Amino acid sequence: xxxxxxxxxxxxxxxxxxxxxxxxxxxxxxxxxxxxxxxxxxxxxxxxxxxxxxxxxxxxxxxxxxxxxxxxxxxxxxxxxxxxxxxxxxxxxxxxxxxxxxxxxxxxxxxxxxxxxxxxxxxxxxxxxxxxxxxxxx
Amino acid sequence: xxxxxxxxxxxxxxxxxxxxxxxxxxxxxxxxxxxxxxxxxxxxxxxxxxxxxxxxxxxxxxxxxxxxxxxxxxxxxxxxxxxxxxxxxxxxxxxxxxxxxxxxxxxxxxxxxxxxxxxxxxxxxxxxxxxxxxxxxxxxxxxxxxxxxxxxxxxxxxxxxxxxxxxxxxxxxxxxxxxxxxxxxxxxxxxxxxxxxxxxxxxxxxxxxxxxxxxxxxxxxxxxxxxxxxxxxxxxxxxxxxxxxxxxxxxxxxxxxxxxxxxxxxxxxxxxxxxxxxxxxxxxxxxxxxxxxxxxxxxxxxxx
Numbered sequence: 001x002x003x004x005x006x007x008x009x010x011x012x013x014x015x016x017x018x019x020x021x022x023x024x025x026x027x028x029x030x031x032x033x034x035x036x037x038x039x040x041x042x043x044x045x046x047x048x049x050x051x052x053x054x055x056x057x058x059x060x061x062x063x064x065x066x067x068x069x070x071x072x073x074x075x076x077x078x079x080x081x082x083x084x085x086x087x088x089x090x091x092x093x094x095x096x097x098x099x100x101x102x103x104x105x106x107x108x109x110x111x112x113x114x115x116x117x118x119x120x121x122x123x124x125x126x127x128x129x130x131x132x133x134x135x136x137x138x
Numbered sequence: 139x140x141x142x143x144x145x146x147x148x149x150x151x152x153x154x155x156x157x158x159x160x161x162x163x164x165x166x167x168x169x170x171x172x173x174x175x176x177x178x179x180x181x182x183x184x185x186x187x188x189x190x191x192x193x194x195x196x197x198x199x200x201x202x203x204x205x206x207x208x209x210x211x212x213x214x215x216x217x218x219x220x221x222x223x224x225x226x227x228x229x230x231x232x233x234x235x236x237x238x239x240x241x242x243x244x245x246x247x248x249x250x251x252x253x254x255x256x257x258x259x260x261x262x263x264x265x266x267x268x269x270x271x272x273x274x275x276x277x278x279x280x281x282x283x284x285x286x287x288x289x290x291x292x293x294x295x296x297x298x299x300x301x302x303x304x305x306x307x308x309x310x311x312x313x314x315x316x317x318x319x320x321x322x323x324x325x326x327x328x329x330x331x332x333x334x335x336x337x338x339x340x341x342x343x344x345x346x347x348x349x350x351x352x353x354x355x356x357x358x359x360x361x362x363x364x365x366x367x368x369x370x371x372x373x374x375x376x377x378x379x380x381x382x383x384x385x386x387x388x389x390x391x392x393x394x395x396x397x398x399x400x401x402x403x404x405x406x407x408x409x410x411x412x413x414x415x416x417x418x419x420x421x422x423x424x425x426x427x428x429x430x431x432x433x434x435x436x437x438x439x440x441x442x
Contacts, residue, residue, distance in 0.1 A: 015266075016262060016265050016266060016269075016291070016295075018261055018262060018265050018291075018292075018295040018299075019258035019261045019262065019295065019299055019302070020258070020299070020303065021258040022258060022262070048269065048288075049265050049269065049288055049291040049292060049295065050292070051265075051291075051292045051295040051296055051299075051379075051382070052292065052296060052378040052379055052381070052382035053295075053296065053299060053378060053379055055378075056376075056378050076288070077285050078285060078288030078289060078292070081288075081289060081292075082292060082382070085378075085381070085382065085385065086378055089378070089381075
């Protein structure tokens, strides 16, 4: 989904989420259809390079200013490398869905458990016997 | 009157101060002649730095283009052409000497020929090109984990954005891989980014000068940006780029050095003996950034 927004937002055809102006354009497109305080899912499948500026401009700003819980999926290790320090540095956290549906916190440690609990409370995720939490709805 | 600015025979980050000293002696309004006829070698840092000097010289010369004598050695001038230097130099200098009409670079060492960076779109193009050209070299020749190539593109992107966001003018980037006999006897990949813009001190002055008081200057500005992650923007998420570059380089034992105005700061890895902070250097406009990522492990011997 993020990839699709990127294609709409940038003049040329790029698969990379780099530079602040690109990040700003993508975020503004996302925000247009996103009521404040919602639980939002962003799918990074198809996104190539994500740099720190774009990670801050899109992910950190959505978490800080717009959404209640941000659930990220389709992340590569490189995407995580960009997002994790940006969120952690700002004391923010998002949730990341692994390919098997397991959820984990990304960014600052402190806020993540509350985000997971919120999804469980809303029956969007369920606690497994082993203690992990899995997404039940997308 | 024309002011002669000699281009060092071995033109890289180490000889750059010698070049900057000659540049700094020119008076405003004086036309400059950049003499590279005796040049034997230039690193990407030297090439993009020379372009930055050319741009600044146009400004200082009241719009008149400075002169540039091309390297006399056919191999050297051919290499500069393949590295994309003359494609950019034509707009900035009145070039004298035989310049081959070679297209920039399909060879493996030039991962990214000298490329102008003026806007975010240019950064996109650079990142896209480097991913196509560099991944094989970074993983097979430098022994970097294939995952590291994306980090490399991120570091490159952030380095270029420094120009777009802070310089107030355009700049240039070049990326090359080569055997680095002098320091490591290993292959390295070098990213060089240069502009003739306002520099770190001017960029940060409105928000940081007071905090530093009498210490404020080029060195303090570099320290604030590189070590403390300070940005001129008050937005709390700013300053991520240089911090991210540092993390990437720390993971791969890389080096970053940034020269701006009269100072130069470096994050020095174990294999290098550079000075972390130099102040009182000859003044040179804008910012010049050098990133070096060495071949991983102990293997690798000098081939050239």
